[in-house]
Amino acid sequence: MKKERKEKDFVKTPVFKGGIKAMKEFVQQNLRYPKEALENKIEGSVHLRYTVNNKGKVIRAKVVSGIGYGCDEEAIRLVKLFNFYITKGGKSKREYHKTVSIHFRLPKAAKANPVKNMQINYSVTTTSTPAEEQGKNNNTYSYTLKL
Numbered sequence: 168m169k170k171e172r173k174e175k176d177f178v179k180t181p182v183f184k185g186g187i188k189a190m191k192e193f194v195q196q197n198l199r200y201p202k203e204a205l206e207n208k209i210e211g212s213v214h215l216r217y218t219v220n221n222k223g224k225v226i227r228a229k230v231v232s233g234i235g236y237g238c239d240e241e242a243i244r245l246v247k248l249f250n251f252y253i254t255k256g257g258k259s260k261r262e263y264h265k266t267v268s269i270h271f272r273l274p275k276a277a278k279a280n281p282v283k284n285m286q287i288n289y290s291v292t293t294t295s296t297p298a299e300e301q302g303k304n305n306n307t308y309s310y311t312l313k314l
Contacts, residue, residue: 179253179254180253180263181219181223181251181252181253181263181265182251182252182253182254183249183250183251183252184250184251184252190249190267193248193249194245194269197245197248198241198245198269198271199241200241200271200273200274201236201237201238201240201241202237203236203237204234204236204237204238204271205273207236208273209234209235209236209238209271210234210271210272210273211234211238211270211271212232212234212268212269212270212271213230213232213233213234213238213239213242213268213269213271214230214231214232214233214266214267214268215228215229215230215231215242215243215246215266215267215268215269216228216229216231216264216265216266217229217246217247217249217264217265217266217267218262218263218264218265219249219251219262219263219264219265220262221253221260221261221262222253223250223251223252223253224250224251225246225247225248225249225251226262228243228246228247230242230243231266234271238269238271241269241271242269245269246267246269
């Protein structure tokens, strides 16, 4: 007959407060796209390995696969902000190693109508010959089109 294991005998892994969905929202709200990456139109994913201590704080983060242009540093900054919940009981006097991918996608340009708020100034000036100048038959027209 096998000995029945109690729940306190199992190692409890850290859980992000709110779950995976909350983690994704946290990343979306706190991600600051690096200026250098924006200028060079860099997109991609940064893969990280990080260590969570027994209090739920990220103590180390290391880039496993990066894309550069400041994205690696931004991903490390984000991961170090993570807060985990470790359930009571079990063996909690240890460090936990986890991996995560932070995706960098260029922000979508506002889909503004290119014609909206456009103004065209158009003016027509007729040139006159010396004979017409005597009669001062010089006409100038100006149009403003607002779209």
